[in-house]
Amino acid sequence: MTNENxxxxxxxxxxxxxxxxxxxxTAAVYARASDIAARAVHRPEGESEPESGxxxxxxxxxxxxxxxxxxxxxxxxxxxxxxxxxANVPSALLADFLQGTVYNALxxxxxxxxxxxxxxxxxxxxxxLATAWVVxxxxxxxxxxxxxxxxxxxxxxxxxxxxxxxxxxxxFGAHGKQSLTMMMxxxxxxxxxxxxxxxxxxxxxxxxxITNNFSVCNGRFPTLILxxxxxxxxxxxxxxxGFIAALSVVAITILGVFFTLLVSAGLSRTVLKGEASNFSxxxxxxxxxxxxxxxxxxxxxxxxxxxxxxxxxxAPAGAVIWLVSNVYVGGESAAAQIIxxxxxxxxxxxxxxxxxxxxxxxxxxNEIVVPTILMLTLxxxxxxxxxxxxxxxxxxxxxxELLTGVGGWTLLTGVNLMLFSLLHNPCSxxxxxxxxxxxxxxxxxxxxxxxxxxxxxxxLLTATAARxxxxx
Amino acid sequence: MKAFTAETGKCGDCASGCAPKRLTKLGxxxxxxxxxxxxxxxxxxxxxxxxxxxxxxxxxxxxxxGKTVARAEGAFETGxxxxxxxxxxxxxxxxxxxPDEEIARDFLLFGKPDVTVVVGDAMRLERSLxxxxxxxxxxxxxxxxxxxxDEARRARIRIDAxxxxxxxxxxxxxxxxxxxxxxxxxxxxxxxTARRDFSASARRISYADKELENAVETLAANLRAxxxxxxxxxxxxxxxxxxxxxxIRAVRANSLGAEKSGSHLTQLALAExx
Amino acid sequence: MKRKAGREAFFYRKASxxxxxxxxxxxxxxxxxxxxxxxxxxxxxIFSENAERRRLFDLGILPGTRxxxxxxxxxxxxxxxxxxxSVVALRREQANLIEVEExxxxxxxx
Numbered sequence: 001m002t003n004e005n006x007x008x009x010x011x012x013x014x015x016x017x018x019x020x021x022x023x024x025x026t027a028a029v030y031a032r033a034s035d036i037a038a039r040a041v042h043r044p045e046g047e048s049e050p051e052s053g054x055x056x057x058x059x060x061x062x063x064x065x066x067x068x069x070x071x072x073x074x075x076x077x078x079x080x081x082x083x084x085x086x087a088n089v090p091s092a093l094l095a096d097f098l099q100g101t102v103y104n105a106l107x108x109x110x111x112x113x114x115x116x117x118x119x120x121x122x123x124x125x126x127x128x129l130a131t132a133w134v135v136x137x138x139x140x141x142x143x144x145x146x147x148x149x150x151x152x153x154x155x156x157x158x159x160x161x162x163x164x165x166x167x168x169x170x171x172f173g174a175h176g177k178q179s180l181t182m183m184m185x186x187x188x189x190x191x192x193x194x195x196x197x198x199x200x201x202x203x204x205x206x207x208x209x210i211t212n213n214f215s216v217c218n219g220r221f222p223t224l225i226l227x228x229x230x231x232x233x234x235x236x237x238x239x240x241x242g243f244i245a246a247l248s249v250v251a252i253t254i255l256g257v258f259f260t261l262l263v264s265a266g267l268s269r270t271v272l273k274g275e276a277s278n279f280s281x282x283x284x285x286x287x288x289x290x291x292x293x294x295x296x297x298x299x300x301x302x303x304x305x306x307x308x309x310x311x312x313x314x315a316p317a318g319a320v321i322w323l324v325s326n327v328y329v330g331g332e333s334a335a336a337q338i339i340x341x342x343x344x345x346x347x348x349x350x351x352x353x354x355x356x357x358x359x360x361x362x363x364x365x366n367e368i369v370v371p372t373i374l375m376l377t378l379x380x381x382x383x384x385x386x387x388x389x390x391x392x393x394x395x396x397x398x399x400x401e402l403l404t405g406v407g408g409w410t411l412l413t414g415v416n417l418m419l420f421s422l423l424h425n426p427c428s429x430x431x432x433x434x435x436x437x438x439x440x441x442x443x444x445x446x447x448x449x450x451x452x453x454x455x456x457x458x459x460l461l462t463a464t465a466a467r468x469x470x471x472x
Numbered sequence: 473m474k475a476f477t478a479e480t481g482k483c484g485d486c487a488s489g490c491a492p493k494r495l496t497k498l499g500x501x502x503x504x505x506x507x508x509x510x511x512x513x514x515x516x517x518x519x520x521x522x523x524x525x526x527x528x529x530x531x532x533x534x535x536x537x538g539k540t541v542a543r544a545e546g547a548f549e550t551g552x553x554x555x556x557x558x559x560x561x562x563x564x565x566x567x568x569x570x571p572d573e574e575i576a577r578d579f580l581l582f583g584k585p586d587v588t589v590v591v592g593d594a595m596r597l598e599r600s601l602x603x604x605x606x607x608x609x610x611x612x613x614x615x616x617x618x619x620x621x622d623e624a625r626r627a628r629i630r631i632d633a634x635x636x637x638x639x640x641x642x643x644x645x646x647x648x649x650x651x652x653x654x655x656x657x658x659x660x661x662x663x664x665t666a667r668r669d670f671s672a673s674a675r676r677i678s679y680a681d682k683e684l685e686n687a688v689e690t691l692a693a694n695l696r697a698x699x700x701x702x703x704x705x706x707x708x709x710x711x712x713x714x715x716x717x718x719x720i721r722a723v724r725a726n727s728l729g730a731e732k733s734g735s736h737l738t739q740l741a742l743a744e745x746x
Numbered sequence: 747m748k749r750k751a752g753r754e755a756f757f758y759r760k761a762s763x764x765x766x767x768x769x770x771x772x773x774x775x776x777x778x779x780x781x782x783x784x785x786x787x788x789x790x791x792i793f794s795e796n797a798e799r800r801r802l803f804d805l806g807i808l809p810g811t812r813x814x815x816x817x818x819x820x821x822x823x824x825x826x827x828x829x830x831x832s833v834v835a836l837r838r839e840q841a842n843l844i845e846v847e848e849x850x851x852x853x854x855x856x
Contacts, residue, residue: 003723006694010712013687021714022567024681026803033601036639041597042630055833059817059826068820163835167821170837176824200570200797278798278840280805283826283833284516285595285623290650565804598830599806 055285059160068164075157076253079148081246084225087140088242094139098132122322125379130318133371134310137222142307145221146298149187154289158183159281166279172261173268175204176279178211182260185215186253189430192217193437201277207264209434210447213426214256214263219310219366223421224249226370230400231414248418256422259454313365320361321372325379336380349456350416350463354380354407359420364428369421374399377407412466416459423455495659497528498547498554505547505556507666508583512576512607513591514600515562518619521649522591522658523559551663558585564599566606567714578718580610581704582727587665589658591617594624594631594646604640609707613668614642615661622648687713695723776848778813779825779841786814787846794843802844806830813846 001009018024061067106128110120152158158180166176177199185192192212199205216224228248233241268274324335332340335357343353358372403409425448426434435444513519527546544559560579561572580588590607592600597618604616616636624631637644643661647654691709696702711719775790789811794802807813807829814828824835 001694001697003698003726006691006698007712007720007723009694010691010709011715013691014713014715017684017687017713018681021684022800023803023808024684025567025710026565026800027808029602029605030598030803030806030808032605033598036601036636037597039639040632040636042632044628056816063817063819063826065820065822163819163824163826164821166835166837167819167823197572278801279824279835279837280801280840281824281835282515282805283835285833565800567800567804570801596830596832599832602804602806 058286059283062157062160063164072161072164073250073254075152077246077250079145079152080221080225080249080253081243082148083141083145083221084229084245084249085242086144087225090140091136094136095133098136099129103129103132118326121326122319126318126322127315128318130314130321130368130371130375131311133374134314134367135307137226137370138219138310138367139303139307141222141225142218142303143299145218146187146303147295150294150298151289151291153183154287154294156284156286159283162281163283166281168261169264170276170279172265173272173276174207174211174261174264175199175201175277177281178204178208178260178264181208181212182215182257185212185217187218189213189215189217189426190433193430193433196437201274203268203272203274204277206438206443207267207272209437210267210443210450211260211263213430213447213451214260214422216253216256216422217366217427219427220369220421221249222367223370224252224418226396226399227414227418227421228252230396230403231409231411232418234400252418252422255419259423263450263454310365310367314368314371317361317364317368317372318375321375321379325376333380335376339376339380348463349459350412350466351420351459352407352409352413355413355417355420359424362427363425366421366427374402377402381406412463412471416462419458419462420455423451423458425449425452495526495656496549497526498549505554507553507555507586508558509555509587509589509662509666510558510560510579510583510585511589511591512560512580512603513562513617514564514593514596514603517562517591517593517600518649519559519562519591522589522617522619522647522655523557525649525652525655526659527557548659550659551667553663553666555587555662555666558583563603565603566610574718577610580607582722585611585613587613587615587662589615589617589662591619594618594620594629595627597631601640608640608642610704612642612703613665614640615658615665616640616642616644617647617649617654617658618644619647619649619654621646621653622651684713699726774847775845777842778815778827778836778844778846779838781813781815781841781846781848783815783817785848786812787848788812790845790847792844794840798840802840805834806832807834807844812849 062071103124106124107120110124161183162176162179165179169176169178178196180198181192181195183192184195189212192215193209196205196208196212199208225245228245229241232248233245236244321335324338325333327334329337339353339357341353342356346352346354346356354373354376357376358369361372362369403413425431431444431448434447435441438444511519511523523544523546526548528548546557546559548555548557558579560576563570563573563576566573566577566580579585588607588611590600590604592604600618604614608614618631618633618636621631631646633644633646643665645654645658645661647658649655688706688709691712692705695705695708699705702708708719708723712723776787778787778789781787789807789809791809792799792802792807802808811829816826816828816833818825819835824837825841826833826835827841828834
């Protein structure tokens with residue numbers, strides 16, 4: 001009998017069997033499992049099932065009609081506020097050390113060694129400075145945000161969020177589990193895209209992939225936090241500043257959820273039409289997070305891994321920034337020419353040429369947007385400032401001074417940079433991941449370009465509104 | 473990745489619980505190995521915690537279904553043997569159609585691990601056993617790691633691991649992996665199972681339905697005739713009766729019995745499962 | 747899920763017929779979505795089809811199983827049910843395809 005014969009025989013036998021084979025098999029296995037379990041499990045006298053009073057009481061609150069949604073927003077605000085408030089001092093100390101002490105020492109050493117001027121600039125003002133900035137801007141917020149988020153995750157809160165939001169997502173043609181993939185996206189969009197595998201329906205999975213970029217990833221949070229702090233919170237009294245900055249970041253995050261739902265609805269009503277699939281999600285018991293292990297794991301493993309990536313991207317980006325700022329073509333630096341070319345369009349949408357060039361340089365990693373903006377502004381618009389080292393140890397106040405005074409930024413620039421940070425192309429790693437997961441050039445292109453188009457449209461809208469209202 | 477042995481007497485890394493005896497965590501260094509172990513289990517059973525405890529890796533542990541969406545690999549050394557450890561996606565079953573379940577099942581079937589550790593939840597024993605029994609139909613080289621015994625203790629539930637081991641006919645290790653309890657016992661059971669010579673065929677669940685039972689036996693006999701001593705001929709027969717595409721493909725490609733040569737097919741199945 | 751063509755489609759569609767039924771006698775039954783919070787019931791039959799039917803069975807939701815309605819999400823849907831000591835959330839239209847028979851007395855815990 002050949003293998004083909006066996007397959008034919010199987011097909012023939014299949015026709016003769018009862019149609020409910022899978023039911024029978026599962027029921028038989030479960031019956032045996034119950035049997036074995038009954039022999040092995042001994043419950044205390046008088047109790048037929050274990051108590052789960054604590055879980056149920058907590059669930060009543062965390063998923064309650066009244067408190068479910070407010071608590072979600074409150075927890076997000078608390079996490080971001082702790083991140084912002086906690087990162088302030090260490091960020092300043094790190095900047096002081098890396099961009100002050102070390103930076104000056106490096107220049108001193110280079111001059112003592114008699115290194116050529118261009119090499120000194122390339123290595124120290126380019127490669128080193130970009131790397132130092134990424135570390136001082138990113139390390140503290142990440143080292144606080146990751147552990148906090150991980151604690152919530154380990155506790156078992158995230159499935160409750162999916163449970164709370166499922167109805168909303170379904171209404172917009174998406175799957176409730178998409179909220180889980182979004183939360184992975186807050187860590188890293190590439191990880192978020194991979195995690196969409198938990199969604200069985202290909203249609204709903206594609207929607208989740210395309211919209212994952214609207215979850216502000218960890219590389220983008222520092223940008224939002226910085227801009228929120230120096231532009232939005234600057235007007236508030238000092239004791240409220242951290243809270244207002246956190247609120248502005250929460251607002252952008254929630255706007256991201258809004259765009260997720262909007263785009264999901266748009267896709268599911270046009271090109272990705274189809275039936276809503278089903279939702280069966282286990283709500284696991286709450287488990288006390290292991291605080292020290294979580295801290296160790298998320299600081300040492302997660303944070304350093306992300307930071308390493310940022311530094312790997314920042315060093316060559318720093319080199320590129322220095323080169324385009326210092327290579328002169330026809331009397332002007334290449335960067336100045338690119339910026340001059342991009343500037344009219346940038347200003348039209350309430351940004352500027354420096355920001356647009358920064359986003360081009362930062363395609364490999366969102367983390368380096370702010371350092372790139374600062375370096376370009378310094379190198380081009382305030383030449384000499386970088387060299388004499390005065391404005392290198394940037395604190396929030398000095399950054400604001402630089403951007404408004406030298407860069408010509410307004411409140412609109414700040415707001416639009418936050419919006420554009422939410423709505424622009426995913427980083428190249430995420431785009432690559434999307435291609436790997438979908439194997440479709442078309443959907444990869446949609447996922448990459450749709451957010452940019454939205455970003456330009458939204459920024460144009462706010463800029464036009466601001467102009468009409470006479471704010472700028 | 474930092475590796476350390478407990479023989480030095482120092483536990484420099486208490487973040488992952490104390491080092492059990494005779495364990496060398498090899499992290500992600502998996503180039504050379506003597507045996508392959510797979511880690512299967514329902515979601516939320518602490519599978520990743522056990523993976524981390526064995527390999528010293530810090531795969532992030534999340535408390536929700538589908539956290540391990542891709543396969544993770546690590547390595548450890550125990551009893552003089554280097555094991556490659558494959559962390560399979562958490563699944564409730566091996567019979568359904570989700571990509572995760574297909575990845576897990578195809579690896580067990582075609583990857584032919586030397587030992588499969590099935591992680592179970594002491595508080596949800598029935599559902600854990602549902603998966604264990606399914607896996608036992610594919611392979612008997614199984615160790616049942618009954619995790620979350622600390623939660624069961626808190627609920628004052630006593631579980632007779634010996635009785636379980638008798639009923640399942642495989643080693644059962646009671647564990648509280650988060651506290652490091654049971655890790656050394658698990659290692660012992662794993663190396664013991666890897667050493668053991670298995671000639672017995674996989675567990676059989678017979679079906680009350682005469683027609684089904686006959687169909688399964690007829691097909692299984694023919695499969696054995698073509699592929700030699702298949703430990704899981706009955707299980708494959710059942711899948712053929714269900715019209716399972718992957719299994720039909722494997723029969724057609726004549727790759728069911730081949731020792732460890734199914735790897736390209738696994739790759740194929742894995743790629744298509746995505 | 748993708749629609750399968752040919753034999754498989756035929757095979758799975760027929761699987762929808764509820765065959766494994768709990769022994770219920772003539773007692774009154776309802777669909778699971780009508781079960782009040784905190785009340786327990788026994789599953790009589792499941793009308794879901796294909797992948798959804800398999801998914802439910804794999805989660806241990808099958809005829810004869812005891813199930814308790816635990817809580818609803820803030821927007822009223824989905825609802826979480828306790829079955830075999832784990833909590834699983836189902837949407838209303840999923841629960842609507844599960845026929846249950848309510849227990850006369852209240853659950854052991856509420």
